[in-house]
Amino acid sequence: MNLLFSIGIQCVQSILLIAIAPLLIGWIAQNHAWLSNKTGAGLAQPYRNLHKLFLKETVLAKNASVLFRSAPYIYFAAMCSITLIIPVFWSHLVFSDIADVVALLGLFALARIFLALAAMDVGTAFGSMGARRGMLISFLAEPAFLMVFFNLALMNHSTSLTQIVTTLLAHPFAINPSLAFAAIAFFMVLLAENARIPVDNPTTHLELTMIHEAMVLEYSGRHLALIEWGNHLKLLNYFAIAIDLFCPWGITNTPQMTALISAIPIFIFKLLVLGSSLSLFEALTAKVRLFRAPEFLTSAFILAILGVLIQLLVMG
Amino acid sequence: MDSVIQQLIHFFSALMLLLNFSMLAQRRVLALIRLLALQGLVLSMNIGCIAYASSLPEFYISLILTLVLKVWLIPFILHRLLIKLGMQGKIELIINLPSILLIGLALVIFAFALSASFAQNRTNHLALALASVLISSFMLIIKRKAISQVISILALENSLFFVVSSSTYGMSLVVELGIAFDVLIGLFIFGIFFLRIRENFESLDVKHLEQLREE
């Protein structure tokens, strides 16, 4: 009974996350519009986009291989499986024993690899350019990402997300400088991986300035829909990880109905706040030139390592 | 000391180190001056914590002194000087930024190792403060313009003051007054020299200041 209940909660969490991912993107875009004193397209616009894309015909190049055709599915599937690992309302997930933070990283890498390979598969110039740029950014962001996780693993003596959340929930609120450093580093990595300003402009239509968009230029129809949804889901996953690592209050340790139900609005609220702050940050910053992106990511890496050092040597 | 105060002091030490790194990486001169003012603010908040914890009057005096001098007066003078000289641009770096950051990281590790060997119970702030001092010293050699050398010496003084203020009794007021006075006089002299260097060399790039050698 208990097992069935847990699996049920797991599925509910997963479905919820997959469902509200486009809503999050819509919220961010709406905030952008409000900040620019425009009306905006409405919160449901991403849903309408996805709907339109699913109904359209999928056009493939003649030399597109199996890799090209299956990459969107693998990408989307990887993102969905990540939603199974991140605790959102309840800290003890059924599948948390299968994967810890390093495996999380591996799943992100899996998704990224397939997308990059598929971009190079068809042989267009922009595809390989986008793939190379995307891999540069990801390759530099990965050490920083890993260091943030190591920081938290050091603090909580485990690399499993469940353990991390439980330990953090047990501590009283403390001003922890290494956590602060890790948080800043994580946000820098978030911006880089999700193709946000200051690393990449998600709304650009100039191919030479694209990093992530250039990888998916050849896709259309349902493939593009899956990739877009995967992108939305990726941002939601990153936000969920951020909430787990840096402000997990509201997540329950016990599977009581009342606690679980009350955890949902807390989570949604945190998402909204994060979305608005991301939008504000994007409005205030400009995109950096491509060759400055490695400097941006090195700074993230340095911050993360500083956090680890402070944790190791100073906080006992 | 109260544990909240302890945590705050740890936090401020880490913030100091972060600000030093940002100054290392920053290229725009006006942003550097703002970061310097921010450092002064963190320093004053640290002194404020200590003053609250120990409630000796001389800490409050030193708090006011630091606030007035380091958060307002010195950045203000520098800002005016730069606007007057028209030097609001960017400072080039000698080597590229990622290498600079990695060398800075190596210095931090060295400082942590050094203070870990002291084995006293105050290693926390000492480690971070020592790291801040080393980073500001590194900043002195890494940039090309004369103004950045002035700013890095001021950042060095800020970090040193941080080390002092984290110790239990602080230095006596006379010494702090003397140091503050020296810094101010030094700043005036810097200003005078900027104007003269500008008149004579038409630029504040350090490569003009390398003419004296053995020939």
Added chain:
Amino acid sequence: MFIACLLFIPLLSAIFLAFLGTRPVAAKANVIASALSFMSALGLAAQMKRQKIALLGHDWFYVDYLSVFLIIITTFIGFTTAIFSVRYLINEQKTRKLTRKKLRFYYSLYQFFFFAALLILVTNNLGVLWVAMECATLITVLLVGLYHIPQSLEAAWKYLILCGFGLAQALLGTILFYVAAETLSSSHNMLLWTELRAASTHLSPHMINIAFVFIVVGYGTKAGFVPLHNWLPDVYGESIASVLPLLSGVLLNLAFYAILRFKLIVDGATTHEFSNHLLQGFGLLNIIIAAFFLLRQREIKRLFAYSSIEHIGLISFAFGLDSSLALFAGLLHMMSHSLVKSAAFFSAGQAIQVRGSLFLDNIKGLSRDYPALGWGLLLSGFSLIGLPPSAMFTSEFLIIFSAIKEHPGLAIPFIIGLSIAFAAILFRVQNMVFGEKDYPLTLRATQLSLFPIYIHLALIIGLGLMIPIVFVQWNEQIIQLMGNFLWR
């Protein structure tokens, strides 16, 4: 009472001269003020003979034999340099662009410098020591940049930045000493030297050693220790010759004095080995590097600047050897180096004035046109490189003797360095004093200021021939202060 005199006379005369400075009587006032300082120093010495060690003014001031020794040297050099400045600056006004407004600047800064210098020597508080050292540095920066030409600006800028950096490291060292000691006492102010010295056996040796390294690097920048000596030749090359005795005869000694004070604390906390090796190492490095640079010099003031670097290396090496003979030699060397170097700069400055150029190749035949000046330069050059009967010969001989006794291997680079310096300076000085070249006559021989040169030379040769008993007894007291070793 004498300490108050020592501090207030320069301070008040500085303020007085700031108002008075443009009139010709300012030069004489400067001389009188310096003379009064010197007399208070002598009075203080007499008082010390009766009282031994004085801790005054609620523990703010502390004088012992070492400080009084340096106070006498400092005030004497101040006095003779003030006498020198009178005629020298009149000549400078004729030959170069020294305006009368700058004279006011010069005189009041001169007295301010001595205020800062004497404060360094009488204070008990290590923080005040740092503040006064920084003050003295800033004052000399202004004095160096007196001529607004590009080269002197560059020299002053290098000086400012490098010494600013060095003094920041010294401040860090001071703070580390303070932090190391502060867990020991709850009420005493641990910045006081006497307290630190008394508590030195309880300090953790490792931390003290690291703090001492910062001190040596920091104050060593001011003293001219080798990797950080870059400002010295440029600054000496570009400043007025009447400021140079202050820089080389006074400031270098003061920086080394600061290192010595900290060394006394370190020697209490741990064995003497670490601090001795550090000082010996820097000393030898200075001697070797300066010797090789001396061969390449083209300008006269830079030549003597590198010679100063070498002699500070000698002093550091002597104090690093740490036997009673070496300590005596080190103290003797501090005194004689200040006197000889000042005499050398007095002569060199006027040589530049009469020949109109500072390049060594352009200054020739001094003994033909200005015999007194030429012989002054020759004798000070000879005394500098250590020919007998100068006191430098005595001190160098004693140092070599000690070195061969303790660490024979170290004596070899020492001797090599000294020999190279000997050859370089001898060659250059001879070329300047003898030799034939035609020059337009710019100044008459009677307009030169020769009295200070010869007073210094007389003292040096007198010290070389016969060291007075008073001096020996004084130094014995100092050596006892530096404590804990066997008489050799």
